[in-house]
Structures are given as structure tokens and as C-alpha cells.
Amino acid sequence: MSLMIENWAGGIPSVSELGSWASSYGMSSPVLADAGMGVTSQFIWADGVTSFALPSKHLIGPGMEVLAINEAYIPASLIEAHLPD
Numbered sequence: 001m002s003l004m005i006e007n008w009a010g011g012i013p014s015v016s017e018l019g020s021w022a023s024s025y026g027m028s029s030p031v032l033a034d035a036g037m038g039v040t041s042q043f044i045w046a047d048g049v050t051s052f053a054l055p056s057k058h059l060i061g062p063g064m065e066v067l068a069i070n071e072a073y074i075p076a077s078l079i080e081a082h083l084p085d
Helices: 015-024 076-081
Strands: 002-004 031-033 058-060 066-069
């Protein structure tokens, strides 16, 4: 899933804008609004780093455990290793 924290005007993204974002990047996973970074902020500093770049990529496992942070590429093997049998 992807979280969009604001639209191009700095406001809360609408359902239409979320769909357009996903479509323009060929995304097949859900894109959800995260106004105020309520969800994003729980994970971007999970490794103690206080500076980050957006977009960032994280692999979140069972129990909301952070498995990978700000990886440029998260390999399928890492994702598959954490999928239930």
C-alpha cells in the first residue's frame, strides 16, 4: 500500500487524486490518504533516523514490525520470506 500525505496544492488528497496518482505510476496496490502523516510518522523514524526523504519505502511485517526502512528496492525474496505459508 502507498500513503499519500498531501496533494499538489498541499491539501488532503481526494479519492480522485489518489486514483490518479496510482494510475499515473501504474500502481496496482492501494493508495490511501495520510493527512498529517499520522500513519507515516509511526514508521519513518522507526530506526532512530530523524531525517528522511519522501517517497520512502518500508516493509511492514506481521504485528506492524518494521522489516526494512527507506530501501530503494525491496526484493521479492525479502517480501516472500515474511508471507505466511
